[in-house]
Amino acid sequence: MQQYILRRLLMMPLLLLGVVTVAFFLSHVTKGDPLSSVVSERQMNNKVVVEAARKRWGLDRSLPDQYRIYLGNLVTGDLGTSFRTKRGVGEDIADRLPATLELVVAAMIVGTGCGIGLGVLAAHKRNEAADHGARFFALIGSSIPVFWSGLILLYLFSVQLGWLPGAGRLDARTAAPPFVTGMFTVDALIAGDLQTFLQALGHLILPAFVLGWAVMGIISRLVRASMLDVLNQDYVLTARAKGAAELRVLLHHALRNALIPTLTIIGYSFAYLITGAVLTEAIFSWPGIGSYAVESARALDYPAIVGVTIIGALAFLLANLVTDVAYALANPKIKLG
Amino acid sequence: MGGGIVKKTRRMALTGSVFAVALAAGGWLAQTGGIIASAEAAGSDTLVIARDMDLDSLDPARAFCDTCQIYISSVYQRLVDLAPDNKTIVPALATKWEINADQTQFTFHLDPKATFSDGSPVEAKDVKWSWLRLKHMKSGPSFMMDGVTAIETPDAHTVVVKLDAPNSEFLGVLTAPYTGVTNSDVAMQHGANDSDKADSTDTAESWFLQNSAGGGPFVLESYRPNDELRLKRNDNYWGKKAAVGEIVIKQTKDAVSQAQMLESGAADIAMQIDPDTAKNISSGDVVIKTVPSFNFVYVAVSPGAKNLPVKLTPKVREAIGYAIDYEGTINLTLGGDGNLQPAPIPNGFPGTDNLPMPVHDVAKAEALLKEAGVADGFTLDAYFPNINVYGVDLSTMMQKVQQDLSKVKIKLNLNPVTFSVWREHINGDGIPVTAVFYAPDYYGSGQYVQYFAMMKGTAWSKRAGAANDPSVLNPKEGDLLAKALAASGDKRDGYFHEIALEIIKDRVIIPVVSPQLVLAYRKNVEGVRYSACCNLPTAELSLK
Numbered sequence: 001m002q003q004y005i006l007r008r009l010l011m012m013p014l015l016l017l018g019v020v021t022v023a024f025f026l027s028h029v030t031k032g033d034p035l036s037s038v039v040s041e042r043q044m045n046n047k048v049v050v051e052a053a054r055k056r057w058g059l060d061r062s063l064p065d066q067y068r069i070y071l072g073n074l075v076t077g078d079l080g081t082s083f084r085t086k087r088g089v090g091e092d093i094a095d096r097l098p099a100t101l102e103l104v105v106a107a108m109i110v111g112t113g114c115g116i117g118l119g120v121l122a123a124h125k126r127n128e129a130a131d132h133g134a135r136f137f138a139l140i141g142s143s144i145p146v147f148w149s150g151l152i153l154l155y156l157f158s159v160q161l162g163w164l165p166g167a168g169r170l171d172a173r174t175a176a177p178p179f180v181t182g183m184f185t186v187d188a189l190i191a192g193d194l195q196t197f198l199q200a201l202g203h204l205i206l207p208a209f210v211l212g213w214a215v216m217g218i219i220s221r222l223v224r225a226s227m228l229d230v231l232n233q234d235y236v237l238t239a240r241a242k243g244a245a246e247l248r249v250l251l252h253h254a255l256r257n258a259l260i261p262t263l264t265i266i267g268y269s270f271a272y273l274i275t276g277a278v279l280t281e282a283i284f285s286w287p288g289i290g291s292y293a294v295e296s297a298r299a300l301d302y303p304a305i306v307g308v309t310i311i312g313a314l315a316f317l318l319a320n321l322v323t324d325v326a327y328a329l330a331n332p333k334i335k336l337g
Numbered sequence: 338m339g340g341g342i343v344k345k346t347r348r349m350a351l352t353g354s355v356f357a358v359a360l361a362a363g364g365w366l367a368q369t370g371g372i373i374a375s376a377e378a379a380g381s382d383t384l385v386i387a388r389d390m391d392l393d394s395l396d397p398a399r400a401f402c403d404t405c406q407i408y409i410s411s412v413y414q415r416l417v418d419l420a421p422d423n424k425t426i427v428p429a430l431a432t433k434w435e436i437n438a439d440q441t442q443f444t445f446h447l448d449p450k451a452t453f454s455d456g457s458p459v460e461a462k463d464v465k466w467s468w469l470r471l472k473h474m475k476s477g478p479s480f481m482m483d484g485v486t487a488i489e490t491p492d493a494h495t496v497v498v499k500l501d502a503p504n505s506e507f508l509g510v511l512t513a514p515y516t517g518v519t520n521s522d523v524a525m526q527h528g529a530n531d532s533d534k535a536d537s538t539d540t541a542e543s544w545f546l547q548n549s550a551g552g553g554p555f556v557l558e559s560y561r562p563n564d565e566l567r568l569k570r571n572d573n574y575w576g577k578k579a580a581v582g583e584i585v586i587k588q589t590k591d592a593v594s595q596a597q598m599l600e601s602g603a604a605d606i607a608m609q610i611d612p613d614t615a616k617n618i619s620s621g622d623v624v625i626k627t628v629p630s631f632n633f634v635y636v637a638v639s640p641g642a643k644n645l646p647v648k649l650t651p652k653v654r655e656a657i658g659y660a661i662d663y664e665g666t667i668n669l670t671l672g673g674d675g676n677l678q679p680a681p682i683p684n685g686f687p688g689t690d691n692l693p694m695p696v697h698d699v700a701k702a703e704a705l706l707k708e709a710g711v712a713d714g715f716t717l718d719a720y721f722p723n724i725n726v727y728g729v730d731l732s733t734m735m736q737k738v739q740q741d742l743s744k745v746k747i748k749l750n751l752n753p754v755t756f757s758v759w760r761e762h763i764n765g766d767g768i769p770v771t772a773v774f775y776a777p778d779y780y781g782s783g784q785y786v787q788y789f790a791m792m793k794g795t796a797w798s799k800r801a802g803a804a805n806d807p808s809v810l811n812p813k814e815g816d817l818l819a820k821a822l823a824a825s826g827d828k829r830d831g832y833f834h835e836i837a838l839e840i841i842k843d844r845v846i847i848p849v850v851s852p853q854l855v856l857a858y859r860k861n862v863e864g865v866r867y868s869a870c871c872n873l874p875t876a877e878l879s880l881k
Contacts, residue, residue, distance in 0.1 A: 032755060032761055033760035034757065036755075036757040038393075041756075041773065042788060043476075043477050044764065044796070045764075046480070049479065052475035052476070052536040053475075053476075084393070086394050087546060088543075095561060159597055166597060166601060166603055168587070172385040172587040173385060287563055287588070299757060
């Protein structure tokens with residue numbers, strides 16, 4: 001297995017080079033003037049200002065030249081400077097990615113935890129009220145658009161009931177905890193600041209639930225289907241005949257095997273959420289990588305677009321690898337090679 | 338039977354446990370909410386502003402945007418300031434100044450008490466360095482130093498500026514935040530320079546994103562793009578210190594979110610509440626004031642755009658102007674909370690008194706089109722940025738314009754696009770009809786003439802296609818501008834009035850609405866006002 005993992009890791013730079021090349025040229029052929037975020041609308045007809053900006057941002061060079069310089073910088077770990085934020089793209093991503101990771105990890109905990117629980121419950125209570133209830137709840141999660149559920153829940157729990165804080169990662173008056181991981185809940189705990197931790201956690205609940213709900217629906221349906229298959233297998237009947245407690249039969253004997261096909265979805269969901277959390281981030285003013293990608297695309301911020309694409313590609317490649325490895329670990333019959 | 342009882346008991350136990358967990362979670366949530374609420378109440382020295390930030394830099398010589406005006410005027414001081422009447426120029430770093438007879442030489446005397454935030458004195462060399470850097474950066478606000486031929490510093494507290502031509506508005510230009518003075522010694526240590534190659538050799542922008550080097554009432558505390566900008570009080574400020582200890586500008590994209598933050602107390606001021614959203618704010622803790630602004634939204638017609646189906650002659654352009662229902666558009670887009678504006682110079686600026694208001698007259702528009710020989714109608718493409726600006730949704734506004742023009746048989750094909758695509762169109766073949774907006778940098782009409790007039794070299798003469806159709810140019814406007822800049826007082830205003838009438842006659846720029854500005858803030862906030870140069874003067878804000 002170690003060899004397999006090493007081989008996959010060694011393949012990654014090649015795959016990333018392909019992704020970078022496609023992203024670089026695609027973003028440059030997109031219609032629009034990239035100077036829109038560098039030169040203000042009023043000065044866009046000022047030749048001196050426009051030429052100075054083109055020169056400063058390397059847009060006066062030919063496309064192959066720009067590509068060559070970009071690759072050269074990339075090798076040294078330099079992702080370029082964002083046209084919009086005027087900071088290094090690496091710095092921007094380092095700032096934004098932890099916010100998304102914090103949200104996605106929380107969403108995955110909510111989504112997989114509740115999804116598996118609901119799936120097991122639905123399979124166990126097949127065609128009973130609990131099954132219908134769990135499926136209905138799951139169906140809502142996977143059917144309602146995130147922007148709608150986000151707005152409704154925000155309005156209900158924050159504006160009307162006042163149980164949960166509104167948008168953002170922290171209250172505006174609270175300063176972010178000292179940077180360690182960039183995840184406010186973790187950093188607040190490291191700093192021993194319980195109040196900031198609780199506040200960060202409070203801010204995390206709604207967006208994590210909204211994002212996790214969509215995944216919850218898919219996972220619960222998959223777990224239910226797999227559990228129904230497994231529950232009819234001989235070894236489950238044998239376990240029951242031997243007098244094993246129902247909970248043990250469900251969780252120890254049935255769920256372990258039923259989870260194998262679900263692992264693929266969990267792996268993909270993680271990568272998908274990292275790149276696809278944009279709507280949730282927009283609704284909850286969550287300054288993550290998704291909103292960064294959208295802002296960059298709108299402004300034709302080439303360095304940022306390519307930088308985010310690299311991160312997205314990396315997330316998918318790593319998620320694939322982790323899923324494959326987890327698959328093999330969960331089922332020893334599966335051989336990686 | 339016994340099994341049934343066990344099952345029921347288990348079910349009850351399970352239900353009870355779930356209920357207990359739900360209650361505990363509810364209690365915890367309420368407690369968390371309590372912690373948040375008390376944090377808001379306790380943070381009485383921090384003032385939160387909800388705003389959709391358009392910051393493009395924090396470098397005073399490169400930044401150029403509405404939020405930049407707030408930031409730079411908070412952190413860097415100018416030689417002169419604009420009084421609350423938005424007209425009178427008052428001393429700031431300069432205690433007094435002299436202007437020569439032909440308005441080509443300005444001598445400023447700096448206040449010897451003035452210091453930067455690090456305690457070092459503000460000297461003439463810093464003023465010279467800051468302005469030369471601004472000029473040589475070739476960036477958005479560099480035009481403020483256009484015409485400056487020399488800056489002399491006879492002593493540490495005297496600055497003499499020489500211009501290549503008379504400019505009665507130069508003092509007004511200096512109220513713009515972008516002319517703020519930077520601590521040159523500190524900035525140079527971090528890669529800044531004022532050489533004529535500064536546009537390619539100055540490397541201080543990234544440093545300015547996390548640090549400030551000014552002498553204003555606040556200093557930069559921290560900045561996270563698209564998240565928040567934190568300013569803290571400059572405790573070394575040489576003048577009257579700011580009343581609030583910290584200002585946080587929190588990125589909040591839309592008006593509804595800003596209103597929610599304001600009502601919940603998460604924000605103290607919301608800066609981009611549109612009139613419609615303002616009407617839905619019911620909290621008794623929120624003060625809503627509507628004031629006229631100097632911002633405006635306009636439609637532009639480009640006679641020189643390529644591939645036009647008919648020639649957009651002055652008569653056709655005049656017909657388009659008459660066909661637009663201005664009042665109806667203001668009602669539709671802003672619920673009536675906007676003002677008519679005759680020329681692309683804001684109401685209340687020099688020369689705008691008694692200008693003829695735009696008139697909606699379909700019969701006159703039809704007659705003009707008939708005279709122009711295009712009474713049967715034609716089709717025009719309209720590309721415009723798909724944005725909501727100052728409460729006006731440009732798509733909604735253009736749909737109304739489309740409806741109005743259809744009544745005189747002009748079909749408008751609407752193409753809402755991103756800003757970058759719009760720029761490519763307008764810089765390429767030109768756009769027959771578009772819609773954009775403008776906000777002032779300082780109190781003065783010259784900036785508008787130099788941008789909108791059909792004089793050679795102005796932004797809009799180029800966009801209107803003067804290169805393809807030189808008949809668009811109006812030579813009178815250049816002569817009148819030179820006279821206005823050489824005059825002062827009523828005489829200057831008279832020339833600007835004449836220019837405004839000429840620009841109206843050009844019929845290239847058609848102002849549609851000057852949106853009123855909604856000042857929305859919590860009732861414990863004092864000192865909220867709109868400034869023509871600086872948007873929101875933060876130094877005047879306080880919390881009761």
